[in-house]
Amino acid sequence: MKLTKFVSIGIALLLGASASILSSSSTALGAQKIVLTFGPIRQAIKISDLEDFAKDGTTTPTLQQIIRFSKMDAQILRGLIGLEIGLKPANLARVVYSTPGEKITDEIGQAIRTQRRTESGKALRAAVILAAGDDGKVSLLEILKKYPLAEVYVDVASISGTVGKLQSLAGTLQSLLQDVMRSTTRTTETTGTESPIEPRPSVRPTTAPPARPRVEPAPLPAPAPQPEGPVRGLW
Secondary structure (H helix, E strand, O other): OOHHHHHHHHHHHHHHHHHHHHHHHHHHHOOOEEEEEEOOEEEEEEHHHHHHHHHHOOOOHHHHHHHHHHOOOHHHHHHHHHOOEEOOOOOHHHHHOOHHHHHHHHHHOOOEEOOOOOOHHHHHHHHHHHHHHHHOEEOHHHHHHOOOOOEEEEEHHHHHHHHHHHHHHHHOHHHHHHHHHHHHHHHHHHHOOOOOOOOOOOOOOOOOOOOOOOOOOOOOOOOOOOOOOOOOOOO
């Protein structure tokens, strides 16, 4: 192999690996900016500021302002943001993407949403699965850190209800999984397990059918007698 060709292949492999690393790093970063909303009020904070608040109660002027407007107790808000809820990652995707699971996550997506309120449920489902994949636990803070967009909007007034819905999802995870399994089984039974209908073998009669009566042909009429010898005239 020529040296130039070897170098070209090496550069191509290096660029491919670098692109893969950058892509995975940007995905792992999640949301970088959180926009806290309360009615018409919008205040943007960094995810690192919210981490510090959940960790030791440190508040920035922006966070203090939104807490004051919402009239929420700072310690209660801090507890809700950092509260961990057990969600085992095994079969979580099947449950979250089932009809009941999508309904719950779509409701939560009204409080943790995209800027244009489009596909909020889809983004939240991805964030929940990613957050639970680390240790089988999720919190509002972890969901925001795993959110698949750089910016996420959070309705402060709905945080308490959002945490309650996450707890409800965790409490009904097993029953929802059983419902999904039953639904899958019923679909398989009705579409994939039906055996083809085989034709029944013909059954030969055990007794001979009655013989049809033989119809004899009608006898032909006898020919008229012919006169013997020439017919003599009167003359």
